[in-house]
Amino acid sequence: MPTFKAIVIEKSDGGQKVRLTDFDEADLMEGDVTVRVEWSTVNYKDGLAITGKAPVVRRFPMIAGIDFAGTVESSTHPQWKPGDRVILNGWGCGETHLGGYAEKARVKGDWLVRLPPRNSARGAMAIGTAGFTAMLAVMALERHGVTPRHGPVIVTGAVGGLGSVAVALLAKLGFAVIASTGRPTEADYLRSLGAREIIERKELVGAAKPLGQERWAGGIDTVGSTTLANVLSMTRYGGAVAACGLAGGMDLPATVAPFILRGVSLIGVDSVMCPLERPGRAGERVASGPPGANVIHPHHPPPPPVSAGYMPLEAAKMSERPHRPAFEHAALALGPLRQPLSACAHPPARRLQTAMRIDDYFETGWMANQSTTPSLEIIEVRSTDRERL
Numbered sequence: 001m002p003t004f005k006a007i008v009i010e011k012s013d014g015g016q017k018v019r020l021t022d023f024d025e026a027d028l029m030e031g032d033v034t035v036r037v038e039w040s041t042v043n044y045k046d047g048l049a050i051t052g053k054a055p056v057v058r059r060f061p062m063i064a065g066i067d068f069a070g071t072v073e074s075s076t077h078p079q080w081k082p083g084d085r086v087i088l089n090g091w092g093c094g095e096t097h098l099g100g101y102a103e104k105a106r107v108k109g110d111w112l113v114r115l116p117p118r119n120s121a122r123g124a125m126a127i128g129t130a131g132f133t134a135m136l137a138v139m140a141l142e143r144h145g146v147t148p149r150h151g152p153v154i155v156t157g158a159v160g161g162l163g164s165v166a167v168a169l170l171a172k173l174g175f176a177v178i179a180s181t182g183r184p185t186e187a188d189y190l191r192s193l194g195a196r197e198i199i200e201r202k203e204l205v206g207a208a209k210p211l212g213q214e215r216w217a218g219g220i221d222t223v224g225s226t227t228l229a230n231v232l233s234m235t236r237y238g239g240a241v242a243a244c245g246l247a248g249g250m251d252l253p254a255t256v257a258p259f260i261l262r263g264v265s266l267i268g269v270d271s272v273m274c275p276l277e278r279p280g281r282a283g284e285r286v287a288s289g290p291p292g293a294n295v296i297h298p299h300h301p302p303p304p305p306v307s308a309g310y311m312p313l314e315a316a317k318m319s320e321r322p323h324r325p326a327f328e329h330a331a332l333a334l335g336p337l338r339q340p341l342s343a344c345a346h347p348p349a350r351r352l353q354t355a356m357r358i359d360d361y362f363e364t365g366w367m368a369n370q371s372t373t374p375s376l377e378i379i380e381v382r383s384t385d386r387e388r389l
């Protein structure tokens with residue numbers, strides 16, 4: 001049986017081992033579509049899985065990688081044919097189903113989203129699961145009626161993958177964004193993404209009062225624990241906070257005061273099993289074309305157009321099948337993705353997301369960076385690859 005290269009996590013009595021290996025195609029799991037993977041992302045959860053810092057992987061051996069973009073190689077699914085360009089994120093890949101850090105993946109066709117023609121596979125993975133989740137969080141705030149008119153919004157863990165995309169998206173939507181970070185040296189980077197104000201992480205890590213001074217109309221929290229408790233206690237009357245992550249802890253030492261005395265809503269955001277939606281839903285959103293793409297909401301006064309006119313979301317016209325509009329929204333909102341792409345060439349601290357080209361990854365190797373958050377970084381991006389951008 002043919003083999004392909006994959007990063008495989010194995011577990012034995014001696015503990016967890018991760019290696020780059022030749023994986024037998026016969027050992028791929030059940031699925032009706034086989035994809036030749038081109039790009040994947042280095043996500044927080046991938047870091048946890050590979051370093052073994054949290055029990056993310058629930059089947060061994062496991063191919064890591066919770067998302068990928070690539071081309072359909074074979075399919076018995078009615079919606080997909082060889083040559084189709086696709087994206088996948090979540091659905092248990094890299095956790096319970098063999099994931100994307102491999103030259104091939106076999107998955108359910110129902111999990112796949114068509115790669116919008118204007119996006120490259122690399123661009124899609126520069127957004128990655130974190131960017132997709134950031135967009136889900138923004139949409140959740142909108143569903144709860146939080147608009148730029150209501151006041152500023154806070155993003156915690158703002159320099160991280162999810163946080164930085166959230167800052168960029170909210171700023172493009174016209175919100176005054178307060179970015180909370182433990183890395184104040186990255187203030188200029190956050191301002192370049194559109195943050196209006198930077199506050200230090202330590203302001204939000206102490207024990208939260210039941211009700212604090214009302215500082216923001218809403219928030220996107222990637223940190224959890226006391227940080228989320230403080231964000232809630234400082235949210236204005238009727239505001240909403242989207243909880244996305246646990247970089248600071250899984251607990252939530254809060255009181256019910258913000259909910260029952262200020263009508264604040266706490267919204268959970270999940271990207272893994274987030275259901276597919278009908279294209280019409282995506283069509284509610286419009287975006288300006290490149291080069292300065294900008295997302296607007298039909299109920300908001302649109303920001304000044306940066307290019308000629310607005311056009312309907314391409315994805316809505318493109319496919320009759322259900323899909324996850326947040327991906328396309330994020331792609332369009334971030335426009336030509338200059339920042340993520342240049343971030344790829346300079347991987348370490350400043351990045352929206354670290355996209356990685358599967359072949360490069362295998363050629364240059366990888367390392368686990370356990371010194372800060374348990375995430376992985378590409379050591380190097382080949383110069384030929386940079387030239388192609």
Ligand SMILES: NC(=O)c1ccc[n+]([C@@H]2O[C@H](COP(=O)([O-])OP(=O)(O)OC[C@H]3O[C@@H](n4cnc5c(N)ncnc54)[C@H](OP(=O)(O)O)[C@@H]3O)[C@@H](O)[C@H]2O)c1
Binds near residue numbers: 130156160161222243
């Ligand atoms: N709900 C979902 O479906 C979903 C999807 C993707 C990710 N997530 C979760 O979202 C979180 C962020 O993911 P990511 O991809 O953005 O990770 P990331 O790129 O590693 O960023 C995490 C950020 O969190 C902040 N941080 C780290 N440790 C902290 C601590 N002890 N206290 C306070 N802040 C801390 C840092 O921000 P600063 O440098 O700015 O301080 C860091 O950059 C993770 O918990 C991840 O599991 C959830």
